[in-house]
Amino acid sequence: MGLIYSKKIIKGSFFTSRTDKEVYFVKDALIETDDNGEITKIINPADQDYQRTLEDAKENKQLVETRDDEYVLPGFIDLHVHAPQWPQAGLALDQPLNEWLEQYTFPLEAKYQDLEFARKSYRHLTRNLVKNGTTTALYFGTIHEDANLILAEECQHVGQRAFIGQVVMDNPEQTPKYYRDSSTKEALNKTIDFIKQIRTLYQDSDLIQPVVTPRFVPNCTDEALEGLGQIAKKFDVLVQSHCSESDWEHGYAIERFGKTDTEVLKQYGLLNEKSVMAHGTLLTEANMDTFKDEKAAIAHCPISNAYFGNAVLPTRKLLERKIKVGIGTDISGGFSSSMYRNIQQALISSRMLEDGVDAQKPAAERGVAGARISAKQAFYMATIGGAEALHIRAGQIKVGFKADLQIVRDELSAISSNASQDVFERLMYQTNADNISKVFVSGKLVDHK
Amino acid sequence: MGLIYSKKIIKGSFFTSRTDKEVYFVKDALIETDDNGEITKIINPADQDYQRTLEDAKENKQLVETRDDEYVLPGFIDLHVHAPQWPQAGLALDQPLNEWLEQYTFPLEAKYQDLEFARKSYRHLTRNLVKNGTTTALYFGTIHEDANLILAEECQHVGQRAFIGQVVMDNPEQTPKYYRDSSTKEALNKTIDFIKQIRTLYQDSDLIQPVVTPRFVPNCTDEALEGLGQIAKKFDVLVQSHCSESDWEHGYAIERFGKTDTEVLKQYGLLNEKSVMAHGTLLTEANMDTFKDEKAAIAHCPISNAYFGNAVLPTRKLLERKIKVGIGTDISGGFSSSMYRNIQQALISSRMLEDGVDAQKPAAERGVAGARISAKQAFYMATIGGAEALHIRAGQIKVGFKADLQIVRDELSAISSNASQDVFERLMYQTNADNISKVFVSGKLVDHK
Structure with missing residues (x-):
């Protein structure tokens, strides 16, 4: 493929579906995307290579950080x-x-x-x-x-x-x-x-x-x-x-x-x-x-x-x-x-x-x-x-899937329960364009200005 | 009443209800509010005192102007x-x-x-x-x-x-x-x-x-x-x-x-x-x-x-x-x-x-x-x-009513019909907090920051 995407590490807590029964929540993960725009790794804070990956990403200016009141969702x-x-x-x-x-x-x-x-x-x-x-x-x-x-x-x-x-x-x-x-x-x-x-x-x-x-x-x-x-x-x-x-x-x-x-x-x-x-x-x-x-x-x-x-x-x-x-x-x-x-x-x-x-x-x-x-x-x-x-490998935050993602701000975080189930429901009910901070397609930040 | 509001002239096109049958549209009106926070005058472009009122308001720094794609609605x-x-x-x-x-x-x-x-x-x-x-x-x-x-x-x-x-x-x-x-x-x-x-x-x-x-x-x-x-x-x-x-x-x-x-x-x-x-x-x-x-x-x-x-x-x-x-x-x-x-x-x-x-x-x-x-x-x-x-005199843009108003931006103005009926429906269906430019209560700009 001719179009080259750039490698990124997105650091953030995320929600993703796997089935229609459950939504999975992972706190403070590192989501690694490659030059094909795919998710190549998901690293949890407990994983051994977490700190090194984080530091490398910082050094190479590949890190996308999220705020405490922001969450990553599939686009x-x-x-x-x-x-x-x-x-x-x-x-x-x-x-x-x-x-x-x-x-x-x-x-x-x-x-x-x-x-x-x-x-x-x-x-x-x-x-x-x-x-x-x-x-x-x-x-x-x-x-x-x-x-x-x-x-x-x-x-x-x-x-x-x-x-x-x-x-x-x-x-x-x-x-x-x-x-x-x-x-x-x-x-x-x-x-x-x-x-x-x-x-x-x-x-x-x-x-x-x-x-x-x-x-x-x-x-x-x-x-x-x-x-x-x-x-x-x-x-x-x-x-x-x-x-x-x-x-x-x-x-x-x-x-x-x-x-x-x-x-x-x-x-x-x-x-x-x-x-x-x-x-x-x-x-x-x-x-x-x-x-x-x-x-x-x-x-x-x-x-x-x-x-x-x-x-x-x-x-x-x-x-x-x-x-x-x-x-x-x-x-x-x-x-x-x-x-x-x-x-x-x-x-x-x-x-x-x-x-x-x-x-x-x-x-x-x-x-x-x-x-x-x-x-x-x-x-x-x-x-x-x-x-x-x-028939696209997208819609989930999962290794091998397209890095089609949105970073969303929880506006009520400061006064509300921040249990993951509560945050998830609130994001579904309260998100407007206004509190979508960033959107990535194939790992590339889209430019909507 | 002790609380004194300041006099303003809001220049803009507005929509207001009078009955549940019709919505009234007035283009480029001057809405005058007084120090009681009430609407005291509504002046149409065809009215004799339009130009003078507009110039006076400018001179006295009482003018609130709206953009071409903005409309005034009752709050x-x-x-x-x-x-x-x-x-x-x-x-x-x-x-x-x-x-x-x-x-x-x-x-x-x-x-x-x-x-x-x-x-x-x-x-x-x-x-x-x-x-x-x-x-x-x-x-x-x-x-x-x-x-x-x-x-x-x-x-x-x-x-x-x-x-x-x-x-x-x-x-x-x-x-x-x-x-x-x-x-x-x-x-x-x-x-x-x-x-x-x-x-x-x-x-x-x-x-x-x-x-x-x-x-x-x-x-x-x-x-x-x-x-x-x-x-x-x-x-x-x-x-x-x-x-x-x-x-x-x-x-x-x-x-x-x-x-x-x-x-x-x-x-x-x-x-x-x-x-x-x-x-x-x-x-x-x-x-x-x-x-x-x-x-x-x-x-x-x-x-x-x-x-x-x-x-x-x-x-x-x-x-x-x-x-x-x-x-x-x-x-x-x-x-x-x-x-x-x-x-x-x-x-x-x-x-x-x-x-x-x-x-x-x-x-x-x-x-x-x-x-x-x-x-x-x-x-x-x-x-x-x-x-x-x-039982409040509000909810209409009308002389003698409270100047409780919102200025709303029509996001689709550049690509859409701007017939007043179409703009009205679009405002009802497309407005988010994001495109509400200003809000006045009793003629006073509310501060929501």
Whole structure:
């Protein structure tokens, strides 16, 4: 690999998931990263080489120290971001989905043919995400290949790990004329070209990967779905789309194909272990079995789902069934670019699924028993869940894994319990961009100024 | 009034509610405040005296200018804060309510007999709240009068408008021995003394007011409830408590009194136009009628309710019935000190009430039609709703009202639509403490450093 990272020793207490059951805490560790951007050693204070490693690092100016009220966490993996929608984050969420798409979202996405605008917007977004602790993102771009290449440039420049999709939407019945691939053939060709370009341009980088991206079943013709399945297989790339996002979308596939979109996607080779499907709020039990059998992942978007998902994704059930699930902000169906905010909403939504919402119903009939997840489970989804979905060795502080890390300040340290379990929960609930001190991707400090 | 504020002219574009239907926008206004901390004039660019006022203010160094991407909003009114619980914000939310209270909350509150700890904790909290744009808060203190007086000092010092309650919890059956008023008589005497002390100490301030505060019906004996009702009437002060917060609490009153706690509170003179009751998620239709008839207010705590409320408060129904309702963070049942976060969750929760949560139910049976509120309505609750509940002339940018204001930076201004409606929604959804540039209470810049 051509891009050389520099060796570092990060000294700090850290939290990391290993499973969805536990979060591990290590106090005052030395985390060693190498010139491949990987974690090569984790040294505890009790280890023999601790002092010498520390002193050597100081002498060689390789030491990154943390304050007593700072902690190291794995960087977060945002499993669903519509990059072009960032300028409208928080807008028009009072609108029904179709008006939100037609009056706001599609006109905005169409603007990305203007590459100057694309540059400005994508620069703003990528910097915002990394300063919020998101070290990897799975992006939808637009139908504009050049703008998607600019998104890749901005991710590379800021130093964020990024999976980027050339969006396909060629179905004249479900897309506006001003924002539609001019033909199925052109859409497929652009996807192939985008894959090749990214692989050529970033062959020396470990950051940027292309993704096959049918927007969602309603926006695509049968031919496009079929062609994209073949391209994904031929080039061995990840696939992303939306799946059973809402009553409308879930019903649409059934009407058009006589089956759910899970089955449609599977039929076209778009649902397998390399697939990440956003939302899934309306998945049937049989659909969930298909996700499990195919090892496909779900991007849980708890904020967005509250507006457009029509139900709460039963994340606890998915975790218990060992179905792959990570967390996505879904900018801008979700208004917040913060994975912390989405972790929090994942927790809140699971509580609301458990307890129900309507006080007029008796308590026993209001919700779904046993639906709540813990902060540990949400953290697991935001780190390991995302990494497994994307097949990257990241999301854990562990030897052999990418040094994708965030250093986070505990603002309440001075007046609170500093037991590790309490600190962990507080970090999950209280962290803003404001108290994320440093972010590293492949061991390199990202620059979000 | 002894405390003299200084005259200012704040130049900026502003948003303010007048009703729950509309948000008003005025571009580049001059907001004039006087030495009583009130807004005395609002001058539009088209007005004749605009230029002269602007030049005079510059010359007299009374001008506060805002940037093009900054907007002036009324400060928020947090209608329910347990001040002593701030150190545990975000902790143990996985626990059931009784364990959360017994293992975390009551032991923490008991610590406030240590006045040094009280000082440190309350200083941290009040600074945090004002930097989040909260210019007024309705606080529960603890049973410790001296610590409550320290809370008052800290609010006065930082410059936040505060209503502070000497908490009463005297029922041996529902309170732990280590954190209980030693007798009913002592509890009532402390309440009277606290009212008198605050009124004496802060007679020259327009910031600090005492509040009669039975913690909630389960924690209080009949005698305490009766005595507090009489004290509230005699001293003409506000009353705060919790009401129908959860299935358990709602059921408890019915078991003990044969009626709901709304009726119990009313019976004891604790539910009237001077009352603010937190939560209310389990209120019956008849209870809501009582709130309306008595002109009592509800503090909606959307984050906390997701954890402990067992249902979503139907805010739209309350607004349509003209029942007084504001928003509270409910630190630390709610983990976030930000009213923005609570505005956002109020919106999210109303969507989830409308759509329902359980995808296994048919869409038509899942939620409660017509439950969603708009960002305008949430903003109304966080400003005018709170002000009406507390009987203060604040929460609006309007002549004759307190100059309780926040200047907020729109982070996405450079890449987004700057139509006023879009800016308003973005401010509601995107503001963190980080982009609140300045906060004024009674026209005075608060110092949260």
